[in-house]
Amino acid sequence: MGVAHDHHPLTITGDRNLDAACATVTGEIARTDSKASLLLAFDGAVLAGLASVADKDLPVFTKAVGALAVLTLAAAAVLLLLVVRPCLTVPGRPAPGTFPQWAHLEENELQEAMDQDHRPARIKALSTLAVRKFRRLALAVDVILAALALLTAAAIGALV
Template structure:
């Protein structure tokens, strides 16, 4: 006789489905905030870009920083871009492809395990891209700070 408690698989699936959905929502929120940040910094670089052009090392560092920031923003856009594939049974995209009768039949079976697996892979991909974007933004910030220092030093 096992001393292990039996696990309520249905409750575990409900919890996993909710956790995966929450993780996806978190990455989308973080990406949106970082996109706004990138836009504001790029606008500032464009507005103050003339100061960087005075001293060519500052212009090079500033240009590279702005380019890295733009690449980071592109990666962030890939985080918030809707994914329409793969379609897991028991997911919104699957339900959208069904007729009302097929939906009724599909609801008779529990497909949460398939949906959780697909959504978990999606959440991991979003987290990896968010991490890559943050690394790019950090590198861009370092280059932009260097450009500012060089511009100030070149103006003296």
């Protein structure tokens, strides 16, 4: 059954707002994935650099704090991987109007679904995903900053 659209100015504005909201939240998800990918590359480069000094004769303090930094960077990597990990359900079921839902529909059900306006449900589901990604991304940045502080302490310990 289709959704009737009168072309009242508020309906047109509402349609534009729904379209804009869908585009905005989809863009925000892409931004978090891009940022997480860059941070994963940074994290990996720092870990590779640390691996190159792992066999060096360093003071015990430097090795201990460096080991904590490695564990912290590993935790950040896990958080970043969770940001970029595909998530097809919110919470626990495919969001209406999205390809995960469409994959479970029979052809006739898919046609019915195409006749309905699922944008509000899609915006809600994608916004939930975006917020989850942003929170993990922010936490990963905080964890990386903590690792960098530990690395600074380890470097100072090596100089003393």
